[in-house]
């Protein structure tokens with residue numbers, strides 16, 4: 001389906017309409033004019049935008065704009081949790097558009113004069129010749145107007161008529177609209193700003209209704225259409241945040257990135273693949289667009305579709321983190337700050353392990369490994385983009401803006417190791433300079449080694465221990481035992497071919513010549529899972545265990561750590577945690593095993609206690625090295 005431009009395409013609303021007035025009133029606070037100031041990108045997650053918009057404006061953005069040029073990136077709003085947030089509502093609306101309503105008799109469908117409902121006007125008018133300015137989409141309240149209905153005459157469609165019930169997605173769209181109106185009422189005091197925002201929300205919701213009607217008519221929501229639907233969440237959130245910043249006296253400009261990817265035509269992105277060249281292209285384009293904001297604080301949508309193969313399938317949820325990294329690259333920012341509702345990355349999930357400690361610094365590969373295995377603090381693709389351009393990423397807490405958070409830092413060129421600094425500072429630091437530079441890190445590394453020498457009488461090497469422990473729940477283990485009708489390479493090829501056809505990603509695998517155990521996420525629909533198992537049975541005997549969890553010990557220093565795997569498994573055994581499957585060695589910085597889901601929290605705590613608890617100063621134990 002070809003995609004109608006949304007009413008908020010960058011060519012219209014991002015460059016001068018209501019939310020970005022051409023003139024700035026003299027009393028609005030702007031980004032720094034200091035020629036030495038550099039860009040700082042601040043990304044805010046959906047729950048932070050939902051719960052703390054005014055604090056974001058007053059206690060965070062405003063505090064940084066005198067000494068930096070700040071660019072704000074937002075995800076779709078969530079009221080209380082991501083599960084109940086706008087993105088999930090939009091996904092629900094998309095699936096509701098595919099629920100076919102019973103076809104009413106033709107006599108009910110056509111209006112008495114043979115014309116169509118106003119919805120068909122919105123639908124086809126927009127699809128065929130949508131102008132750049134927002135189309136006049138009929139509102140729900142006008143849906144039964146005979147005046148509108150008589151305006152056009154088209155072939156009959158299954159669209160609601162007078163007296164007919166509206167499709168179920170309409171209730172969901174209404175909920176999204178209400179949520180944003182309520183946020184406007186709760187957080188914006190200037191009536192003019194609030195009114196402008198409400199008008200924008202109405203336009204966006206009307207666009208969404210039209211889009212969903214179109215999808216319902218053709219009975220299809222393609223991956224690209226789904227991207228477009230969820231992209232509305234970020235547009236609404238950024239319009240809201242722009243209005244809040246203005247209301248708080250900060251000069252802000254809404255920037256929508258839905259049309260930012262260069263070279264997109266009706267066929268999509270023919271010839272493009274989602275590789276580094278593509279990401280470089282996006283980084284350049286978003287950087288150039290944001291620089292056009294001048295001294296206004298840009299409020300940038302984390303959504304940057306369309307991407308080759310679709311944003312949701314190729315990047316997945318949490319794509320706003322990736323965009324913020326690309327924007328940091330495009331702006332050559334000194335630091336990317338990802339603001340969350342947690343102080344940073346801890347030695348274990350602080351909600352499950354009360355003794356977990358905040359890590360001051362962590363290396364990008366450790367951060368990526370943690371996010372892949374359950375500690376989803378940052379989208380795993382974010383690290384590579386920022387770090388390859390030597391831009392540090394700092395995780396900070398919206399509820400505690402003065403805390404220095406966790407810095408994900410690339411190893412400095414001068415040979416110091418981030419893990420060394422991290423381990424020496426762990427549990428004993430008062431803040432990493434913000435933003436931090438390469439030379440500052442080098443100094444800290446040297447200081448860390450000297451301090452260590454002093455603490456240990458100058459003789460002992462730096463202590464080494466894992467960085468963090470993490471758990472990924474809702475895992476299925478599938479075991480396949482070869483039927484020995486094929487040699488081993490054919491056996492594995494058959495299994496991997498099947499997994500590939502079903503698009504299944506294997507989190508952990510353990511093999512012998514005639515046996516394979518695989519841990520996969522429990523995300524497949526039951527029917528699909530049944531079909532997968534039937535296919536796998538062609539290779540041998542298959543068994544499956546549900547409600548499992550992957551426990552992973554992560555840390556760079558484990559590369560040189562003798563006996564750590566033994567300690568991990570002994571601890572689990574001593575605490576009656578049964579190990580279903582082990583995988584060590586695939587990644588040098590990760591030892592993983594599969595346990596039963598019911599043991600997840602206990603296992604986290606006992607492993608944290610035995611492998612990550614800091615030895616008290618002056619004593620060696622309980623380390624093995």
Ligand SMILES: Nc1ncnc2c1ncn2[C@@H]1O[C@H](COP(=O)(O)OP(=O)(O)O)[C@@H](O)[C@H]1O
Nearest residue numbers: 047340341342344345346348349351375376377
């Ligand atoms: N090692 C870890 N360090 C910090 N948070 C972790 C870790 N492992 C898991 N988490 C969880 O990740 C979540 C990230 O923070 P939050 O901003 O609340 O989440 P979200 O992005 O889902 O809205 C927290 O709920 C926290 O409990």
Ligand SMILES: N[C@@H](CC(=O)OP(=O)(O)O)C(=O)O
Nearest residue numbers: 045046075076317318319320
């Ligand atoms: N709204 C999108 C994008 C996103 O990045 O969200 P968050 O930053 O809240 O993880 C999602 O839920 O996937």
